[in-house]
Amino acid sequence: MQDGTSAGQEIVLRTDGRGRRPDSARLRRLNILVGALSLPLFVGLWELVSRSGAVNMVLFPPPTVVAAAVLEWIRSGQFLGDLLASLFRVTTGFILGGALGILLGILTGQFPVVSSLLSPLFHILRPIPPIAFVPIVILWFGLSEAGKLFLVVWGVFFTVxxxxxxxxxxVDRGLIRAALMLGTPRRQMLQEIVLLGALPxxxxxxRTAVSISFYTLVAAELAGAFAGIVYRIEIAQQNLQTGQVMGGLAALGLISFAADRLFSALAERTVWWR
Structure with missing residues (x-):
């Protein structure tokens, strides 16, 4: 009797499992469809609102006007130069700020004396937004690229x-003590235990710093740039070219989104055990 009951329960469970799978697959397809339609619906609603007369089309242009402004920006040849200038600042600042943040983070996290020396200072400086440094950066660096890189590095460093x-x-202190007791050199211990343990x-x-680097790019290019996406947005705003302003914002958002997705894909392959 027990075997029969168990077999019956197993059949019910399997049947229920089969019954749930189509629902799960259907829900997944629905989510994909909703995600695919979200952007076209948003753009369509934007077009309707802009052309309805409820708002000023000069100040809130429809997507078709924004797209035309972006195409003109690309045809003029300025877009590629602006894109490369902005990507150079973001990439270089991200690499420098990230490397410095990892190095000092390992030192302050591993050695209490270094933490006592530097952590209070970092916690005081960390809340200061990069855009607050624009006036003094112009005084320190003039209109050179060094000042713009400084602002991006500032934003990235504290997060990392x-x-x-x-x-x-x-990181498990027991692993560190065991490694030292077995005679592992401190440098090897930092690389193979501390760094790998903290890697997630x-x-x-x-990844958070990827987005922050684009936020700080705004401050960087407001500090006297001659090329860049934010620089071009500022020029368009001064000339009341709202279509190009919104096109520049859209381009900045798309590039930031692509950079975040790319970093996420690389991170999943690199830190596969997290």
């Missing part, structure tokens, strides 16, 4: 430093 610092402190936290900080 804090995530690395926390990640290092989360570091990756989260780096």
């Amino acid at each position: 430093w804090l995530s690395t610092h926390i990640g290092v402190q989360k 936290y570091i990756v989260v900080g780096l």
Whole structure:
């Protein structure tokens, strides 16, 4: 009787499992469809609102006008130069700020003396937004690229430093003590135990810093740039070219989104065990 009951329960469970799978697949397809339609619906609603007369089309142009402005921007040859200038600032600042943040994060997370020396200072400086430094950066660096890179590095550094610092402190102290007792050189221990143990936290900080680097790009290119997407947005705003302003914002958002997706894909392959 028990075997019969167990077999019956198993049949019911399998049947229920088969019954649930189509619902799950249908829900997944519905989510994909909704996601695919969200952007066209948003653009269509934007077009309707802009052309309805409820708003001023000069100040809130429809997507067709924005698209025409972006195409003209591309045809003029300025878009490629602006894109390369902005990507250079973001990429270089991200690499420098990320490397410095990881290095000092490992030091402050691993060595209490270094943490006591630097952490209070970093916690005081960290809340200061990069855009607040624009006036003094212009005084320090003039209109050179060094000032723009400084602002991007500033925004990236503190995010990466804090995530690395926390990640290092989360590493199992028992593993570190065991490695030292077995005679593992401190440098090897830092590389193979501390750094790898903190790597998931570091990756989260780096991914957050990808978006932050684009935020700080706004401050960087407001500090006297002669090329760049934000620079072109500012020029268009001064000339009341609202279509190009919104096109520049859309381009900045798309590039930031693509950079985030690319970093996420690379992180999943690199830190596969997290």
